[in-house]
Amino acid sequence: MTFSDLKTADSTIALLRDPYRYISRRAADLGEDVFETRLLLRQTTCMTGAEAAGVFYDPARFQRAGAAPPPLQKTLFGQGGVQGLDGEHHRKRKAMFLQIIQPDRVEVLAELVTQHWRRAVGYWALAGQIDLYPQLQLLLTRAVCEWAGVPLPEAEVENRTRQLTALFDDAGDIGLGHRRSRAARKAAESWTADVIKQIRSGRLAVPDWSAASIIAHHQEPDGRPMEPRVAAVELLNVLRPTVATAVYITFVAHALEAHPTWRERLAQGNGTEDLAFIEEVRRTYPFFPAAAAIVREEFDWRGHRFPQGRRVLLDLYGTNHDPRTWQQPTRFDPERFLREDPDPFAFVPQGGGDPAVHHRCPGEPVATRLMGTALDQLTRHLTYTPVQPLAAVDYRRLPALPKGGYRIKSISARRH
Template sequence: MGPVQAPPPTSIPHLPEGDSALAFLREGYNFVSRRCERLGSDAFSTTILGRPVVCARGREAARMFSHPGRFTRRGATPPTVTRLLQGRHSVHQLDGTAHHQRKALYMQLLDAGATARLVELFSRQWRARTAAWPRRPEVELQTEAERALAAAAFRWAGVPAPATEAGIAGRTRELAAMIEGAGSLGPRLVRGLRLRRRHEKRIRALVQSLRDAPGPQLDSPAALVARLRDEYGTLLPVQQAANALTNLLLPTVAVGRWITFAALALHRHPELRGRFAEPGYLQRFVHEVRRFYPFVPALAGRVREPFDWAGRRFEAGDLVLLDLYGTNRHPALWEEPGRFNPDRFIGWNGDPHGFIPQGAGDYLEDHRCPGENPTIALMMAALGHLLELDYSVPRQDLRIPMNRFPTGPRSRLILGRARPARPAHAAVAATA
């Protein structure tokens, strides 16, 4: 069953617990929903590190948060998150005309044709990697997925890629470290910052070389981004163009976490393997993976234009935290939200506010991730290829820590004794 109606909150109670920073770090993805349920409201106010914030979940909260022009991301997220995942003056930090212009470029670069090319390149990389799995006693799935995604993203974007496995591994580590460090303090953060600097040095040099190249250039994503201009027609500074190019590569590698969750769901629910021959089931399975498993915990925004919602006046500068994970598991929106059930997406209407694993609202007008459709296509391709294999899942730590950002199985999902599937299984995979 798909999303149903849930009423908007009528008031926003204040959480009587003092500063919530430690509780948020301790409970992670579950922090907002637990307090909403306890307070009987889909929104509440609190302070985090001394800063007043309204935390909200649900369809109406997503509709409020994604209203065009209402919020800005600038100054809303911790500077380390911005530095590692987005970079200054990225599309996430822009508003108004500048945001629309940059977002339109990303939508162009990630259209259906570009997505098909990216998926084709990924499938080649994935098959080349899985062809070697039978010669290895075990493989770490998340690492394998990230390397295949990185190699495909480099080739698709027109970024020179290393020719060796060691080279690809090194470049992938740089991008993966940025993702790993974004929601942490301490060694993971320091490593992510260090490797981002190394990555940026290389990308800045590429941008400059593309600008300096004489004559006409191929319109690869890298070349288009290198020539990117702002809303006034001025060529972007090299660092800003490098950030824009990185923001095509980094989210692609992050899909490796979704692929790992998809394989984990396949392991947890082996009874569903036979259903992939059904039309549309592969996509429904991928949607349910994105609903069920934790990815981005929340989005933060600062109010740009004052407005009223749920009996409260929101003034310019107020901070709001939209709970993505809690909305995707909201008991008033999803029947039995704690049960993995791809069939809930039969007849789904594409609700942009009730199902929000990568943001809410409209792609062009709002801050919803322009890479959502490529994410779905890459997950479907990876899952289809996994269905072509027989493999074991040896004993390991598959627990998912809910207070780690971003999270995933502790073992990163180890697969053993992988080999091509028996003909019957392969036929099922082929029809998926």
């Protein structure tokens, strides 16, 4: 098949050109919440909106085994992890993540991250100017490894940060980036598998509550521990997305600059409105475009047949901007989160439904807490100046980021 065949027979190019808005724009053009197309040479059904999310997260209708496109399994997700499990096996593995991410553990991580922010500010002040996104990757890698019970000698920080970042930052690429991401997965899995083996053999002592310990000792439904390779994937399922929070934190900085009235209001406030601002950042800024599942048994919905085995994509970005559930969806308005709690199928930046039962992300408390730490630092503990005029967000990049990064200068700790 040639490039031009792909262009006409397959919507992959259209999706890659506008990964966050392709589904909602096409659905709006067709006047439907559901449409069929070919993506990555496979017949695919795309869905958008809160009602579609309710259907998508029904485990009787959909399974996750075989849902992730192979290029993403070899990079972003790895093989054998919780993302591709179903039923009882999924619930049990998911309970392991919820145990790792208990509220008091999240507070410990937030405290570590705050300490690393304070330390980093000293270096940033000397550096003159910094690009926030790569600096946050380093800071978060240091903090999450310490928290998770993964030894990280200072000499390895840059290399491991590069690897963890390549797992998500290069995974959406189709060329060189994809190869970099695959190589990073191999190296990172071998690293975390070694940590698991060391814990199991008693050569490495880590706290019982740490992610590495919980994963090393987790029992599968058959009572056995996970294979080291699978445990390695699950440990990376904690490290990688915590480092990926650097994307959201960069957007917090971007949103504070874009909405100076809110910056001032938060800086003067006592923190009670911080979460509303953070939720509006997660709603409005792009991160994960869509979630994938496979039809378990044939059914019909909204006049569309969903045949068994069909891959289905749920539009996350578009659902967060659906005018039927969000008034003036493109307006940045944190007050909407002060007025009411969001519907679990309408607000889906990290998936929908119930994290204990569905495939919704278990890491939302980590993401929102670390965004909160960053917001506190940026508004109440630091002074800095953006280097360039506010850049637009690059919607073609995966994950999206401000064009040219987010550079700041004249950084110093505020005296209280």
